[in-house]
Amino acid sequence: MYRKGQLFSLDFIGSVVVFVLILTGIIFFWNIYTSRFNAQLERETLTFQLVKISDLLVENPGIPTQWNETNVEVIGLVSSDRKLQVDKLSSFMNVTYDKTKTLFNIDQYDFYFRIVDVNGAFIKANGQFIEKGAFPGTAEESIVTIRRIVLYGTHKVVLEISAWK
């Protein structure tokens, strides 16, 4: 009986330790995958939002049609589908960063916008480079970038918008 009692206790303690280790592992990996899932969900939400914004910029003249930085309700940069209008680009550069975020409805994110030629060189409108916002640092982990080909005069250029949290 003495030996039987000892064996029973050791077996039990051993199995409890193994069980607790396995359970801890399960909880640990569960939490990792939950946070990955939430991050992925947020990244997808931002991607969908950026697609909508880029659609809006390159397919719509904005509201009102001849908008400026004071009366703008909806930002659009083209005169017709994918044809950039210089006046609208200038007006867009004059809209403040924070107001632009509010109009795009990406208040909780930062963004960077630019228009470059197909070789990556900056384009100027009325003497200034067409870029808005701060270039994202390399530390930003979840940057989403959308590029669209548009016409600037007769040249094909690239409209690029990036956002991150």
Add this chain to the structure above:
Amino acid sequence: MKQRGQASMEMLFVIGMLFFIFLFLLGFIFTKSKDIQTSERIVDTKNECVTFSNVIMAVFLSGNGTYLERSLAYNMTFRPSQRLLSVDNDFVTCAVPINQVSDTPLVKGVVAIENKNSMVVMKNV
């Protein structure tokens, strides 16, 4: 008799510990099961929200006179001042970069979405 008594005490201790372990396990499973159900509902409503906000954008960008009908699986409301589409009483919201959308509350079922002079008008049919 003495030895049997000792064995019973040990047994009671083991059963007690097992009881607490399984109680903890039950609580853990219950919590995680609830988390999964909530996540499932979030993904489902989020999917519906994103899809419907894409429909709103498509109708807006397609220009005056665009009309389509679509069925909704949840109640929805668009809040133009916040540029937000709210699904199932704010259970999930998604951002839309335009405010030219009617704020009529929509109940689940078929809705008509129409672009009237760059204003997206939505109503149940």
